[in-house]
Amino acid sequence: MERDAERGQHAVDALRRSVHGAPGRIQDIGQFISALIYFLIFMAVVYFLIVVPYKHSEARRGVTVFGEPRPVKTCPACMAEDIPEAATKCRYCASQQPPAGAPA
Ligand SMILES: [Zn+2]
Numbered sequence: 001m002e003r004d005a006e007r008g009q010h011a012v013d014a015l016r017r018s019v020h021g022a023p024g025r026i027q028d029i030g031q032f033i034s035a036l037i038y039f040l041i042f043m044a045v046v047y048f049l050i051v052v053p054y055k056h057s058e059a060r061r062g063v064t065v066f067g068e069p070r071p072v073k074t075c076p077a078c079m080a081e082d083i084p085e086a087a088t089k090c091r092y093c094a095s096q097q098p099p100a101g102a103p104a
Contacts, residue, residue: 073097
């Protein structure tokens with residue numbers, strides 16, 4: 001009877017070791033999954049509260065944050081170099097711009 005209880009305890013210990021693994025490894029897969037979910041939610045919050053408003057405000061200023069910058073031309077009157085290609089009027093000196101595609 002005593003030996004059976006001892007043997008059962010050994011089996012429980014072996015099972016516990018196989019479930020929890022060696023020290024230094026991921027002990028609990030649920031802990032890993034919850035850390036992964038926490039990371040994804042944190043990155044979503046950072047993206048939607050910081051990156052999206054920043055892109056929106058930069059787009060209003062005419063700056064492309066990610067991706068190719070929009071084509072620009074140089075104003076022939078004031079030599080400003082960041083006039084959008086399709087602009088018909090300079091944002092700095094308000095002079096009429098040649099139509100897009102025309103040689104400056
Ligand atoms: Zn100009």
